[in-house]
Amino acid sequence: MRSRLSRNFPPNLARIMLLCCAALWGGSYLVAKVAMSAITPQWLMAMRTGGACLIMFLLFRKTILRALNKSILIPALVIGVTYWGTMVLQTKGLLTIDPGRSAFLTASYCVLTPFAAWFATKNRPHNINIIAGVICLIGVGFVSLKPGGLSLSLSSGDWLTIGCAVVFSFNLTYLGVYSKKFNAIAVTFVQFAVAFVLFLVGALLTEPLPNASWVEPKIIVSFLYLFIGATTLAQLMQNIGLAHVSASSASVVMCTESLFSELFSILFWGSMLTLSTLVGFALIFIAVLMSIVHRRVIVNLFRRVEDWVSDWRKK
Template identity: 45%
Template sequence: MTSSPGSLRLNPWLARFMLLAAAAAWGAGYTFEKISLRQIEVQWIMGVRLVIAVAVMTPLMWSKLKRAHLLDMLVPGLALGVTYWAAFILQMEGLRTIGPGRNSFLTATYCVLVPFLVWIVTRKRPAWRNFAAALLCVVGVGLISLSPDDSARLVLSAGDLLTLAGAVFYGANIVLAGALAKKFDATILTYYELLVAGVLFVGGAFLTEPAPPLSALHPQTFGAMAYLVLVSTLIAQNLQNAAFSQVPAAQGSLILCTESLFGMAVSVLALGEELTGAHLAGFAIIFVAIVVSEARISGHRKSKTTRDR
């Protein structure tokens, strides 16, 4: 028996706002990740934050977890957890050899991939506006992320290819979340996604990375990890999975791309990074992309449905 997505019926516009809030949480999280990375390796950061998040969710959701059949949730949980883990690992491996701006830009190509992945999975071609909006979004992210040196290099390196592979898995994770959130309870999905990914990250950390030193207990690192657990993981991931019960994946992926906008804004405010004309143009183009994705061309579809969705 599947867990229903919805004792909770979300207004579609509230769901869009939830995705925007998730993107803001993840964008701000870049600053806290930088602080944590001074003391702790990547997989340890991810493993610790996901395992703590699962530990917090378990008592709060115990009655729900008992009602949900483990075998029903096993495949959805594995699919979401493995794609989440693979996307992050590939992106981080790519980051070892390319700059953060180029890495961020190439990761954002999942905006373009999602409409195609939706088409493959559902056999329904998304509207042309979704493809146009996705391309606009990638241009906007490029203006925000890329330095002149990054954009001048056109030949793809091994780091670029790893990052692009990560983008494919991010896209797959979004499409899966969009499909599964319509069939299963979003909080249960999030629980198993974090559990599976957390186990993979902790296993990878033990096998490939040194254990965090005692100096990692520094108050600044502790505060950064607290943000990553509570806001970037517990709140943002639940917001995303719940929102996808109402927002099509192709549109939702564009809203999530505003993560780069929020990341830049927090960097400007907290770290004093310079805001340029290219950044402002990128913000404007991302906004236009979201408006385009939400536009409805009236005419054809009148006869067709009041209840197409």
């Protein structure tokens, strides 16, 4: 039975929480950029995932221990490795591109996920997903246009971030599949645990050891934001919001993450927008909305537009 608080929880408050969640995630791109001025990418992610594992184990120890058996080993490796790949590519790409650009290119995972699900579960994507994919591809093309010309130019950071979106689409697909077969809390824990080991090994083998620059006030504040705000608090607000708002409505609100990121990037990082980049961002955002909004919503919208045009012509 649902609690009285759960029954009376205002849906608009849930939407505000989801919007705050999107704002925290949007700000994380800029803050991660600051943190990585001192902390190398894999060390940063090792600390974040390790901390998340510690908190989850303290809060859900009994649930996690009951679920840990041989059958969860393969799922743990699949989702842990894909999550690690996602974050390595994103953080490496973020070293050389603006936070807002990273957020919009990463958001293309919403468009790619139906195709990843087609590969993993053999469920063919709907036509609207295919159209969204084409629009997203055109949007990336506009983003890659060189200023003052028609030649395309994607930097190594752009390609790494696009690769992040591809891998993340598979991570979400398999996470959804395995969360239906195993306890969702345990699945999340093993995902972070596997990723933590990979991040730690990668950091020890390829990155310099921690140094005094890590304890500078701005670096500590940045890490606390990423760990407490963008990981723990954002996840809590997301879970509460999703319990009281439909998935389609929640997805629309949460995809504003990329808009927040671009806004923060312009205000605090000094990013500049060209016309072609702005058009590209708009097309990617439209593609994302098309991917997460139900087909009937889009069909009804087009019908309303047709009715409005018909009435306007009659007048």
